[in-house]
Each structure stands twice: as structure tokens, then as C-alpha cells.
Amino acid sequence: MASEDVVGKTSATIANIAEEAKIASEGVKAPSRLALLGICKSLAAGGIAGGVSRTAVAPLERLKILLQVQNPHAIKYNGTIQGLKYIWRTEGLRGMFKGNGTNCARIVPNSAVKFFSYEEASKGILWLYKQQPGNEDAELTPLLRLGAGACAGIIAMSATYPMDLVRGRLTVQTDKSPSQYRGIAHALKTVLREEGPRALYKGWLPSVIGVVPYVGLNFAVYESLKDWLVKTRPFGLTEGTDLSVTTKLACGAAAGTVGQTVAYPLDVIRRRMQMVGWKDAASVVTAGGKSGGLEYTGMVDAFRKTVRYEGFRALYKGLVPNSVKVVPSIAIAFVTYEVVKDVLHVEMRISD
Template identity: 75%
Template sequence: MASEDVVGKTSATIANLAEEAKIASEGVKAPSRHALLSICKSLVAGGVAGGVSRTAVAPLERLKILLQVDHLSFCFHGQVQNPHAIKYNGTVQGLKYIWRTEGFRGLFKGNGTNCARIVPNSAVKFFSYEEASKGILWLYRQQPGNEDAELTPVLRLGAGACAGIIAMSATYPMDLVRGRITVQTDKSSTQYRGITHALRTVLREEGPRALYKGWLPSVIGVIPYVGLNFAVYESLKDWLIKSRPYGLAEDAELSVVTKLACGAAAGTVGFGALYKGLVPNSVKVVPSIAIAFVSYEVVKDLLGVEMRISD
């Protein structure tokens, strides 16, 4: 009997240890799987936001390109090469003319190529901002007296700048070859058949470094632009929630319209719109940024991602 009791207790102990080990193992793996899933959801939300915002302003993007082509033709040849250029005189008139001559599809011509570039850029940008803001806040809280500090507009500006650098670096080769495809003519020495073909050709004929020609000026230009977008949007949201000037309940979320207004305000302070010079581009920047921010948060809500930018 004694030996049986010993065997029984030993078996029970082994079983308990095995169960504890299993629980511990699952406890280690679960957060890793959860973190990976959260990252994927965040990237998907950022990509969808970029695609939705770019598609929403695709007609204005098409009109801007048509106007730019006409302007360049006039500068180089002394005359407008497009016989219909006069029809593009004015944003509304231009959009009406495209609709009348090319139909609905004409307004969105080239949007697929634009989305192929903007979707990964937007995905990386939003995710990078979240990670950069957490890292910057952690470093800031390591300073004496800042243990309970929250994100400030300056810290958000820094996080946005980091996000802009990372996103630009990650997708710059696509921007480079897209630019080459845009300016190539029938007389160009190299004829690119598309983004993939252009990437392979540049990599084979010019080497990996060629894919990052002009990277530094582009990054310098995007730092204040993206930084200000995030800083203004997040700071405005934070101020509205904390001050509650419109009688918001304690746990109430800002409405979509209010978030769109915050995004529109963020779009008005981007340096990029000041240097483009064309009305269609200036008009599209504000709604594009507003839609991108709101789409990102809406998709994250739908996907059930707990983490928020402001967190």
C-alpha cells in the first residue's frame, strides 16, 4: 500500500508539473501570437487607410497630372501639346470634361498604380508612428520627474518625423521607378513596362544603390510634412477629449465628423501643399489626410485592435 501511495503521489506530482509547464508554455506563446496578430491588423488598417484616402481623391490626382503634363509641354515646347488642355481650365471644369469624354473610369485612371505605392507606404507609416511614439514616450519617462508624462505635441512631432523617414525609406524604390515611368517617352533609351519590370531593370543594370538615388532630399522634405500631420491630428484630438468643450461624456469617443475635422486641420499645415502650386493638389491634400486618419481608426475598430495611436 505504501508503495502504491508513493507511486500515486509521484504520478500526481508529475501530472501537475506537466500541466503547469503547459500553462507556462501557453502563457509565453499567447502574447507572442497576440502581438503578431496586432501588428498585422495595424499594418492592414494603415494600408486600407492609404488606399481609401488615395481612391477618394483619385479624380483630383488625375486632373493634377494632366495639368502638369500640359504645363511641362508648354515650358519645353512653347505650346500646349494636349489639344484639350483648354478644357482643363479650372478644377470643376476639368473634372466635368474628363467625365464627359472618358466617363467614370477616366476619373480613376492610374489609381491602381498610385495605390500600389501608397498602400505599403501608409501601412508602414501608421505602424511606425505607433511604435515610435511608444518608444519616445518611454525614453522621455526615464528622465527624473517625467515618470507620469504623456505625449506632448513636440513628442508627437518627433514620432511623426520618425514614421515619415521609415515609411519613405521602405517604399522609396517604388517612388523612384514610378517617377521614371511617368517621365519616359517613346524616345527614352530604356522602356519600362511597369513597376515590377522597372525595379528589376534598375537593380540589374544600375545596382541596388540606384534604387535610393535622391533619397536624402525626399526624406528631408517628408520629415516636417508627416511630423506635423500626426502632431496636429493627435494633439487636436487629445485637446478635444480632455477639454470636452462640446459636453462629451467621460467615456465618449469623438465622432467621425470631428475626427475628419481634426484630420482636415492637420492637412492644412503640411508644407507639401504650399510648394505644389496647383489647385487640384492643394484641394486634395486636406480631404486625403483627413480620410486617411479616420479610415485608419475605423478599420482598427472593426478589426478589434486594442492599441490606439494616442495610447
């Protein structure tokens, strides 16, 4: 009997241990699944925001690139309105949205990674800041948000840069180009075959340098403006109510204007460097304003030759359509991101 009692107690103990292990395991798995679901929802919200905002301004995006790279001695696009009319007259509706599929294929993952990276970088930077004595109750400051935005921009840009290069070339080519890229995959394969793997990252350095102030300022200005409006409630804003969509759009517009003005010259240089080595880029600008193969040897050389042959103003070619594009694009992206996160029931906000 004694041995049966021992066996019974041992069996009961083993059963209890197994039950506790099962409960503990389920307790670990549930939060992990919830965390993974939250990450997927956040990435989806960022991707949707990028796709919606970029499609809304696709014609202006194409015109901006055409203005950036056109030959100054064979000008076809002479301003925003004239340029859009010319594209419509010569290429029709499809011409207005040429390259947008490639653009969205790049911007959707880029935007998803950018927003998610910003949230994670914000949490990490704030945690490190709080470890310093006297900062235990600190909140995100504009400078910390700038740093988090810079980190997010670098990560997102590096992850999706080959798509940006291909998008630029697809956007620039016309029906009269000697050779045609037939789509994203064909363009990637052609660049790899004819120019090598390194060609997929031409212009990466000015892109990364430019993305630090651009994305950093976008997030810092947008979040800081929202934070200021919530705390001070100027312009008759009611205490205790959420900011309206219109107010958030205004914050996004201000953020886009500041960011793109600071970083725009680097965007021009990046776009020109991306055309280097493309033997069929005869319709775009070259070093010295000559048609044919581009001759920039690096970022500094591209800056120097652009200013020498075309003047300082050349660094801001396409700024007007870009400004008209960036203001609504950034605003729509931020607001869409927050709206989609509301719809998907994701509790965390960028500011949190």
C-alpha cells in the same frame, strides 16, 4: 513497497512538472498569438486607410505630378480644372487613374508601416520621457508626437521608396512616350537594368528630409487637435461623447494642410530628381527648361537650378491640386484607420 512508493512519487512529481510546464507554455503562447494578431490588425487598418484615401484622390495626385515636372516652355497643364479636363479629353477615365495601381501598391504597405511605426515610436518615446525625474506621469505632448511621426515617416519612406520612384515615372508617361513601362515589375526591372540599383533611391534624401516635417506635423496636429477638443470641448461639443467622424475629418484636414505646406518644395525636388537618367523623359522639365535628359547632380543642385531658371514659385508647382488632394486624403486616411480598427476590434488608438 518503499521503492514502489518512491517510484510513484517520482512519477507524480514529473507529471506535475510536465503539466505546469505545459500550462506555462500555453500561457506564454496565448499572449504571443494575441500580440501578433493585434499587430496584423493594426497593419491591415493602416494599409486599408492608405489605399482608400489615395484612390479617392487619384486624379488630383496624377495632375500634381504632371504639373511638378512639365517643361515650362511647353505647358500643357495650366491649372487644376484645365489640367483635369485636358487629361479627361486626351486620355479618358483610365488617364485620370493612371499610376493608381502602382500608387496603391506603394501606399498600402507605406501606410501600414507608417501608422504602426507611429504607435510603436509613440510608446517608446513616451517611455523614455517618463524615465526622466519628475516626468513619471507625463503624457504625449505635441513635440513628442512630432518626433514619433518623424520616426514613422522615415521608416515608411525608406521601406517603400523604390515603389514611389516607379509610381512617379508611370504617372508621368503618356501614350506618346517613346518607350513605355508596362507595369510595376517591368519598370523596376528596366530601371535596374538601365540605370543600376542606386537609381531606385534617386531623390531619397529630399524625401526623407521632407517626410520629417510632413508626417511628423500630420500626426502631431491631428492628435493634438483631437486631444484639445476632448479636454476643452469647445464649439458646443458634448461632454463624455466621442468625437464625430466630421470632427475627426476636420482635424485631419488641418493636419494635412499644415504638413504639406511646409514640406511641398522638397516634394517637387524629389519628383524632379526621380526623373534624372530616364532617357524617355523628354516631355518633362529639365535643368534650364530644356527638353531631354535631366541634369541635376544632387538635391542642392536641383534646388539651385529650379529657382535660377524658373523662380521661387516653381518650388510650389502643383500646390493647388496637391492642397485639394491632401486635405481630404489625410482626413480620410486618419478616419478610415480608426474606423477599421473599431471594426477589427483593436483596442489601441494612436493617442494611447
